[in-house]
Amino acid sequence: MIIIELNKRQELIIQIVKERGPITGEAIADQLNLTRATLRPDLAILTMAGYLEARPRVGYFYTGKTGGQLLSEAVRKLMVQDYQSLPVVVDKNVSVYDAICTMFLEDVGTLFIVDHDSLLTGVVSRKDLLRASLGKQELTAVPVNIIMTRMPNITVCQREDSLYEVAKKLIEKQIDAMPVVKYTNRGAEVTGRITKTNITRAFVDLVNNEVL
């Protein structure tokens, strides 16, 4: 994969083709007071990059694609399975107090709640637990399933999903984490956890060249 900053001349060529395309290489060269030969590498680069399309006997077209689109495609290929963490699950019958302890012990911001078949039934966040802890109830007496967000109001993803789609949902739904599930005939089994921390790590990896 190659990344190149466009030079002034290439920007100018794109501008010309955008305004006057389809246009021949000769006509572009004329307009820039350059020879066709001088322009050849620039035109080759712009065509390879997908900015321009060349049709024999007609000339160059502007494709409407921008430079970011291929970066876009590369980032889009990052998958949940390459960035997910281990899920932390608790049984739906444990108390809110025990759920809070598990959260501190495991140092996570979100717990996934499962039923006796180990199937996903709910999610609790630090925010849910903080809200509960302000209430008048005895935390050791209230089961976590009373305060959890329940299926089907839980946003889930699968390991083959793109990290980008998950990141977008985390933003849209204003949540910090999402369970990674595997559907079986029994229901949704929790197999992983994707959080904004995982996305932040992927962002850092982009710079560290561990991604592309």
Add this chain to the structure above:
Amino acid sequence: MIIIELNKRQELIIQIVKERGPITGEAIADQLNLTRATLRPDLAILTMAGYLEARPRVGYFYTGKTGGQLLSEAVRKLMVQDYQSLPVVVDKNVSVYDAICTMFLEDVGTLFIVDHDSLLTGVVSRKDLLRASLGKQELTAVPVNIIMTRMPNITVCQREDSLYEVAKKLIEKQIDAMPVVKYTNRGAEVTGRITKTNITRAFVDLVNNEVL
């Protein structure tokens, strides 16, 4: 900015220059049974992309740079000021209870604590408040400065910092948010807030082509 998938021939050229460089364009062409003219666009692209360097009378060198390095540089240019949110601050003398209320009201995961001069003196996270809420103390009686993380143990950033450096620190320090500060002769004024949500948004923007 251009992004191009390398074609087979370009990969081959890099391989040849890696092994035999410095090498002239003619010698590369010979080895591939092609003319110098055929190779010209490929060599131009590889040179522009920073893979190869051409020195007159000597030939082409392999620079050792990889495709990801320029993407790297692009991501590195994203700045805090383009992604920061508004900070939510509370006075260091407010009660833990009031701090929790502010957190819910403003719907943030981290509060910045300021002194009577509006200078940064501490940070409290949802986790700190949850821990405090489990204690035996009356939350309305305990000032937030008792439980806050204090200067100089707070990691801060400035608006001109790169978003990448901030993302890296959020991961390393295992924190969710960082105050953006401006240093004056009085101390550190809080001017913004960077969270993993902001980084996740930047990640999404990379795909949406709103960045490069």
